[in-house]
Amino acid sequence: MCDHCGCSAPPPDAAHEHDHSHAHAHGHAHGHTHHHDHDEERRTVALHQSLMAKNNLLAERNRGFFLGRGLLALNLMSSPGSGKTALLERTLCDLRDEFKMATLVGDLATDNDAVRLRKAGSPSVQISTGTVCHLDAHMIQHALEDLGAAQVDLLFIENVGNLVCPAGFDLGEDLRVVVMAVTEGEDKPLKYPSIFHGADVVLINKVDLAEAVEWTSDKAREHVRQAAPHATQLEVSARTGAGLEAWYSLLRERLLAKRAPRTAGHAHSH
Amino acid sequence: MHEVGLAQQTLEIALDAARREGAQTVRKLCLRIGEWSGVELEALRFALELVTEGTPAEGAELIMERVPPACRCAACDCLFNVAEYDYHCPKCGAESQQLCQGREMDLVSLEVA
Numbered sequence: 001m002c003d004h005c006g007c008s009a010p011p012p013d014a015a016h017e018h019d020h021s022h023a024h025a026h027g028h029a030h031g032h033t034h035h036h037d038h039d040e041e042r043r044t045v046a047l048h049q050s051l052m053a054k055n056n057l058l059a060e061r062n063r064g065f066f067l068g069r070g071l072l073a074l075n076l077m078s079s080p081g082s083g084k085t086a087l088l089e090r091t092l093c094d095l096r097d098e099f100k101m102a103t104l105v106g107d108l109a110t111d112n113d114a115v116r117l118r119k120a121g122s123p124s125v126q127i128s129t130g131t132v133c134h135l136d137a138h139m140i141q142h143a144l145e146d147l148g149a150a151q152v153d154l155l156f157i158e159n160v161g162n163l164v165c166p167a168g169f170d171l172g173e174d175l176r177v178v179v180m181a182v183t184e185g186e187d188k189p190l191k192y193p194s195i196f197h198g199a200d201v202v203l204i205n206k207v208d209l210a211e212a213v214e215w216t217s218d219k220a221r222e223h224v225r226q227a228a229p230h231a232t233q234l235e236v237s238a239r240t241g242a243g244l245e246a247w248y249s250l251l252r253e254r255l256l257a258k259r260a261p262r263t264a265g266h267a268h269s270h
Numbered sequence: 271m272h273e274v275g276l277a278q279q280t281l282e283i284a285l286d287a288a289r290r291e292g293a294q295t296v297r298k299l300c301l302r303i304g305e306w307s308g309v310e311l312e313a314l315r316f317a318l319e320l321v322t323e324g325t326p327a328e329g330a331e332l333i334m335e336r337v338p339p340a341c342r343c344a345a346c347d348c349l350f351n352v353a354e355y356d357y358h359c360p361k362c363g364a365e366s367q368q369l370c371q372g373r374e375m376d377l378v379s380l381e382v383a
Binding site: 041042043044045046047048049050051052053054132133134164165167168190193194197226227229230 | 287306355357369377383
């Protein structure tokens with residue numbers, strides 16, 4: 001039972017009107033509508049409502065929760081196999097003494113990733129989406145309940161491996177990070193412009209394999225720049241650790257920046 | 271894909287609005303779907319036919335408008351379509367970072383009776 005959004009509430013009472021819709025044959029006597037104009041009056045209702053309104057509302061609640069806790073939330077998106085989990089394992093180990101961290105991990109099935117991330121020493125909640133191809137704000141809300149009161153500085157949300165659908169769902173995150181591996185080819189950003197354009201950070205992973213797959217760094221950088229002119233680009237290897245210091249600096253800076261105005265606000269109220 | 275979920279959202283919003291209007295049936299749904307929303311129009315149409323079955327919105331006409339990605343230039347306020355990953359304003363050359371359309375999935379209006 002969900003107190004926030006009534007997610008287990010029964011669907012709209014549509015079935016009750018069943019008999020009416022069976023009498024659909026009336027529709028064939030199309031001419032009739034002219035006679036019955038007075039009780040068959042059509043009118044237009046303007047709505048301009050987003051189909052994502054419910055998700056966006058819940059995302060704003062998550063955002064408020066993150067702000068209240070003073071934590072930095074990152075939404076990591078990529079195709080399957082780009083190395084999101086390995087990147088997080090490494091990050092959790094390397095920053096263990098500096099930050100309190102937690103992860104929420106989305107997959108269609110298994111809790112393999114959460115088990116891996118817990119081994120890296122941080123609380124992790126697996127979100128099993130079943131057949132759903134993305135995480136939404138509602139799933140995050142419930143996963144946060146499962147995470148409990150653990151104090152967290154950095155919250156990593158590992159989205160379902162998919163470069164299409166996750167782009168459309170705001171989770172309330174502070175930073176959208178798109179990860180791509182050198183094994184995916186330099187033109188990935190051009191093939192999936194929507195998700196890349198929404199990225200704040202593009203992490204190019206597995207650079208230790210660059211030579212083997214004849215990766216052309218300049219070409220890739222230019223493609224990322226084309227698809228996401230505003231995004232910060234980083235080249236890393238979760239395996240060797242190459243380039244990770246820049247990623248950690250970014251995390252430190254963004255967390256500080258997020259917490260800074262709160263501190264200033266307190267000083268003012270004093 | 272998540273078209274079935276979106277169709278259910280659409281139905282929920284439409285039936286709520288119809289109820290507020292005191293209407294018995296929903297006859298037409300007008301949607302605006304951005305090209306970068308990740309939504310396939312035909313899949314959404316199919317899903318809507320499926321989820322409206324047996325509801326007051328069964329058989330409602332579906333009007334779907336596809337919206338191309340576009341930016342509004344921060345420098346000169348000109349609205350331009352994003353073609354071939356070019357986010358530069360064709361008038362003044364400034365680079366835009368924010369899309370102002372192309373990701374939407376909106377239920378614009380409905381016709382009820």
